[in-house]
Amino acid sequence: MEMLVLRLEAPLMAFGGPMVDQIGVIRSFPAASMITGLLGNALGWDHADTDLLDRLQTRLQFAARLDRAGEEVQDYQTVDLGQDFFDMTKYGWTTRGVVEERGKGSATSGTHIRFRPYRADALCTVALFLQPAAEEPTLADLATALVEPARPLFLGRKPCLPSTPILAGRTEAASLHQALTQFVHQHVESAVPIAPVQEMRACWPPGQGPEDTERTRLEPLTDQRDWRNQIHCGQRLVREGMITVHAGGDHV
Numbered sequence: 001m002e003m004l005v006l007r008l009e010a011p012l013m014a015f016g017g018p019m020v021d022q023i024g025v026i027r028s029f030p031a032a033s034m035i036t037g038l039l040g041n042a043l044g045w046d047h048a049d050t051d052l053l054d055r056l057q058t059r060l061q062f063a064a065r066l067d068r069a070g071e072e073v074q075d076y077q078t079v080d081l082g083q084d085f086f087d088m089t090k091y092g093w094t095t096r097g098v099v100e101e102r103g104k105g106s107a108t109s110g111t112h113i114r115f116r117p118y119r120a121d122a123l124c125t126v127a128l129f130l131q132p133a134a135e136e137p138t139l140a141d142l143a144t145a146l147v148e149p150a151r152p153l154f155l156g157r158k159p160c161l162p163s164t165p166i167l168a169g170r171t172e173a174a175s176l177h178q179a180l181t182q183f184v185h186q187h188v189e190s191a192v193p194i195a196p197v198q199e200m201r202a203c204w205p206p207g208q209g210p211e212d213t214e215r216t217r218l219e220p221l222t223d224q225r226d227w228r229n230q231i232h233c234g235q236r237l238v239r240e241g242m243i244t245v246h247a248g249g250d251h252v
Contacts (some may be wrong), residue, residue, distance in 0.1 A: 003179050004139055006126040006146075007168040012073075012118040014156030017223065026072055026117035027202050029064040030126065033232065034062060034156060035122035038166075039142055044150030053227040059135065062128035063176035063204035065243065070122030077114045110158060118160070127171070127179035143167055177202070177209025181243050202243045216241030 010032065015034065036057040050163055069236055130139060137145075146153075146167040154160050173179035203219070210216060216239045226233045233249035 001127060001173060001175075001177070002076055002133075002139060003127050003129045003171055003173060004143060004146075004173055005168040005183050006128070007164055008126060008155055008162070008166065009122070009164050010155050010160050012120055012160050013070075013116050013122055013124070014116070015124075016156060017221075018063035026119060028066050028069070028119075028124075028201060030124065030156070032057060032236070033061070033223055033225035034091070035062055035126065035128065035224070038153060038155070039137075039145070041151060041153055042142070042149040043137060044145075047227070047230070049152045050227040053225075055222060056130075057227070059130045059132070059180065061126060061131060061205060061208065062178065063180055063202065063208060065125040065127075065180045065200050065202040065245070066122070067125055067200060068121070068123040068199075070097065070119045071137040073118050073120050075116045075118060077116055079112050116157070118157075125168070125180065125183065127173070127176050127183065129167065129176075130232070139170075143170070175204075175208045177204045177243065181245055184214055184245060198245045199242050200245055201240070203238045203240045204238055206237055207244075210223070210241070211242070234245050 014063050015027045015030045017027045017031065036053060039060075040046075040049065040053050040056060047053075049076050130137075130142075133139065147165070152160060155162055155168060168183075171179050173182065206218070219240050220235050220237055220239050222232055222235050224232065224236060
């Protein structure tokens, strides 16, 4: 089975989860909605393309591996949303070069305080495929869009710009778990040789890797998005555990 491999690496990344009030959440692995939004952004879609985004999210199957955990940092943010020189309750910054209308957002005037966690200097590898494979957009369409995206891409939040090309390559594997165990990034910038065998944290969908309950565990996630109503909903299961990565695998 053909799969795409993504390299998610940046000075700061934000793999978010369900948020309570003004307190943000950070996870080790990207959410299904984040990968869907990243790919949709590369294709040039926006939030109004709800049917396209919903369908892509439904077709998406992916697994993630934490190559480098990095360090969790927290940003304390305050902003006066009612400033006279630019009313932030109505407009937002975008990467498209045009003004964004906030529409029916929940922002109100006055000082807004938020805590936003980030993961600094981390590296996460993602293997993905689409079901059915022949439906558009195809993996080839996604690969082309990631190489030449319709607009700048970011990893979780708009300030989180990737430090390396996101598309790491393609690989053939029987499962997403196998793809993660055999794919190794070529660290050209480092003079330190890659260890022949490494243990890394990873997650994969049930049926796409080992189901060993001694070394892995099932985790319920609410990480899919109802794109029409702009809320996270539903629940899916992923299996988390340690995987063994062999440096003799595919190098990119």
